[in-house]
Amino acid sequence: MQCADNSLYCGVTTDIERRLRQHNGELKGGARYTQTRRPVRVVYQEDGYDRASAAKREYVIKKLSSAAKKALFRSSNTPRN
Template sequence: MPTQASSEPEQASPWWVYLVQCRDGTFYTGITTDLQRRLRQHNGELVGGARYTRPRRPVTLVYQEACRDRSHAGQREAIVRKLSRLRKQALATQNRSE
C-alpha cells in the first residue's frame, strides 16, 4: 500500500531565545536553534560563542523560550535585552521554579 505524502511542510528546527548568567553576574541574551551547542560555545568547549562571554566564563543557562521562527526569536530577543537587570533576574527565577 503506497504511503501518502504529508501536505504539511516539514517543521524547521525551533528557534530559542535564551538568557545566560556569566560568572560576574551579568546577563547575555541570544537566539539559537540548538541550546546545548550554543551553551558549549559560550563556555569555550566548542568554537564560537560571543565575545562578551569569553572573559566571563563559565556561563549558566538561566532562561529559554521557544519561538516559532527566526523573525519572532529576534523580536523577542530585542525585548529581553532591553529588560532591566531585575526583570532579567525575575525571568531566571521564574524559569527555575517551573
C-alpha cells in the same frame, strides 16, 4: 545565560546545548562578551519561535533592566542549573 560575574547574556539559537558549549569555549564560535566571563550557564530559555519572532523577543528582553530579567527567569517554570 548567566556569566561567572553574574552578568546576563541573551541570544537566539536553534541548539542551546551547542551554543552553551561555544560560549564556554568548548567549541569554536562563542560570543566575545562571554569569553572573559566564563563559565556561563543557562538560567532561562523560551521555545517555539521562528527566527524573526525570536529576534524580536530577544530585543524586548535586552531592553529590560537587570532586575526585570532576573525576575523573568525566577518566575520561569523550567529552572536550569
